[in-house]
Amino acid sequence: MSDPMQSTEPKYTLGANAVPAQIRIARPTDRLDDVLEFYRDGLGLPELARFQAHADYDGVMLGLPGKNVHLEFTQHQAGSPCPAPSLDNLIVIYITDDEAYHGLIARMQRKGHTPVEPENPYWAGRSFTYSDPDGWRVVICRETGI
Structure with a gap:
């Protein structure tokens, strides 16, 4: 019998095996x-x-x-x-294609959106962080997460 704690397969169900649509x-x-x-x-x-x-x-x-x-x-x-609860409440969008990533960053700058310093230094140098009009943060990152 396999150990369920060792499984690397992601589970896409909620409680009582409810699958989110x-x-x-x-x-x-x-x-x-x-x-x-x-x-x-x-x-x-x-x-x-x-x-x-x-x-x-x-x-x-x-x-x-x-x-x-x-x-x-x-x-x-x-x-x-x-109001945004803190500077570390983020939506992180991963764009792994270099051309698409740089194109999106250029587009944001053309639209007048200037990157801000991330609250968490983890994001510095690997992504761009923007503050939306209400102060909520969006990170555009080249690397995928977990």
């Missing part, structure tokens, strides 16, 4: 247009869907890539403040 990371903003310019127009994440005036909310879903994992940004008519 989709993951959405959602957050509010008071700067929906600016956030869209950063993530959609700067990073190039495709817009999957949008809604307006749904229970006083407007929102947009962006792919990471495709439809299985996506970001949702919402803005409430009465305001949706969402």
